[in-house]
Amino acid sequence: MTDLSLPIEKLKSVGPRNTPRLAKLGINTVRDLLWHFPARYEDYSRVVSISEIEPGQKVNIQGEVLKMSNRMIFPKRMSITNALVGDETGAVKVVWFNQPFIANSLKEGTLVSLAGKANLDKHGLYLSSPTYEKITTDEYSFTPPAGGLTHTGGLIPVYPETEGVTSKYLRFLIKPLLKDMEAPDPLPDEIIKKHNFLSLSEAINKIHYPADNREAETAKERLAFDDLLLFQLKALLERRKLNQLKSVRVKFDKDLIQDFISRLPFELTRDQKVAAWEILKDLEKTYPMNRLMEGDVGSGKTVVALIGAVQVAKNGNQSVFMAPTEVLANQHFRTISELLGNNFLNIGLLTGSEARFNSQKVEKINLKNKIARGEVDIIIGTHAVIQKDINFKNLAFVVLDEQHRFGVAQRAALVKPSSRAQAEGNKEIVPHLLSMTATPIPRTLSLTIYGDLDISIIKEKPKNRQKIITKTISPLQRKAAYKFIRNEVNSGRQVFVICPRIELADPTKEVRGKNGQSKMNVLWAEAKAVQEEYKKLSEEVFPDLKVAMLHGKMKPKEKTEIMNNFKDKKYGILVSTSVVEVGVDIQNATIMMVENSERFGLAQLHQFRGRVGRGEYQSYCLLFSSTPDKNINQRLKALVDCDDGFELAEKDMTIRGPGEFFGVKQSGLPDLAMASLANVELIKRARLEARLLLKDDSDLSNHRLLKEKLDSFQRLTHFE
CATH class of the missing domain: 3.40.50.300 (P-loop containing nucleotide triphosphate hydrolases)
Structure with a gap:
């Protein structure tokens, strides 16, 4: 039987070199490894004959290695491994780059399964760097057995990776462990039967190697329910704990x-x-209020x-x-x-x-x-x-x-x-x-992360509030926008200019991406910086106007002084970072200009927009963007078309995912749990079961495994 508590370095295929790499993914034990769920799947469930291959398709083929060779290209010092793989219907060329060891592994006459993209050049069809694995005569079939192959047959899991840890390596580690894995199930049998859930062991097996998409979704549902149940138990117990405290009773007059x-x-x-x-x-009440009041900007x-x-x-x-x-x-x-x-x-x-x-x-x-x-x-x-x-x-x-x-x-x-x-x-x-x-919370997050709070919602805005005109501004429209800004300032109005950075980034400086992989800082170097923008606007674009600068590295007293001077109309333009995102009330400000608007989420852009339109004059939000990315431009269009913060919050969560939306990326939760925060129907089922469990077993003393799981969940998760 697989020992879930076994330290990951004890596995034969790990060793001291890969242990710290796996630790970057939060994998320290066998349990961590098996709970490292796929981010997506590559569908190689249908094996095609070589004669059926079409350019641009992702294909899974099986055949015999007919030829194999290695060669070096100088001066690039690149190795190219060429193979010819054939079946009963024909043959296709296969090429790998800088993987010379493949020639030693796939000798001529070897039966092989290949999965990858088919390309076409002047020499004909070929597969470029496909995933491969050796197969036996029994596995040589147009319908490979479910779960029979690790890397090429069926739905193949693709995992969150880091430098030195590929999905292929993770599959290599995980697949053998699933065979004898029996996970203690914290979910009571009656709940499993009532909702027709898989057992925990079945769910773990099928989320890694599902027979089809439906089986993958069934596994995800069971595992997501576990996390949502813990959310609800945590919220209900927090509320009960609060209700046992005492507060001053403030009589209503x-x-x-x-x-x-x-x-x-x-x-x-x-x-x-x-x-x-x-x-x-x-x-x-004689016990403490614990209420969250969420209201749109300016409500x-x-x-x-x-x-x-x-x-x-x-x-x-x-x-x-x-x-x-x-x-x-x-x-x-x-x-x-x-x-x-x-x-x-x-x-x-x-x-x-x-x-x-x-x-x-x-x-x-x-x-x-x-x-x-x-x-x-x-x-x-x-x-x-x-x-x-x-x-x-x-x-x-x-x-x-x-x-x-x-x-x-x-x-x-x-x-x-x-x-x-x-x-x-x-x-x-x-x-x-x-x-x-002032950041409206999507309904599903209010049911989970804020489940222990009572919530008051203020959607309606004061009657005197005007609708803010929002426009996206292309590089070609910049001069016209500057002219419009000048006219507003000369008319006695004021302008915010928001930049995503304080100072220019060093493009030579190495930074780490989400997966821990190294990347250059070029994109951030392109982002507008407050200090550079202030210099440009005050010296080149608006030398005759009063321009001020505000950013988070300034001393609090200095920031307060600048804001007070801006409020007193001593400056016409304020160049700032996102420190003005929330709460700043300058009734004379009529333009919010956001540089590199593609770098902000919808909810944050809506907060920026809410800093203007607070007085009697028509106000505008100008979103400067030069990206050709269709998804980003579609997101900005949503802001142009909609001024309802609650509706935008739902859209923002859909686009960015619950984890990024409200800062729970670093909460200690796995990705699957965060994805489940968007499932309203499953959240309701989890809340009902949590209430029933605590009604019959108030301290979960009769559900030892579930209580241990909850204790661990409470230690690991934090939402601030």
């Missing part, structure tokens, strides 16, 4: 909230009212969160708004100050570079003392608000803006008992938590 809303300088949308009501009802999330904070303040407790950047924290401080007006609440701003109490600049120690005494009702800040020397007297409500930008440790530092709760011995009393994001 209808008159107070109605009075505050009536004083706002605008009317709330229906979605804002619903979200505010959900937050206020959560605050009335007005901050005022909704503020309604909750006003209620908390009138209840005698404190609230914190935590933003990922100083620029955003400063903006929240200004916005909240304006919205509160004369509501007689004290607000504080605490960032790495400054501290404010209401409208006055103060020493940080002064503000920290006021927070500790409970004299600050609403505290707005960056990670500075979670420093060890910050003690809240009665913190009851935490708002995290763009919550996926904070790590687990940062979130945990905020959601801890206040000094009053600790003094009274109530260490289990923790604040309510509201997370906010």
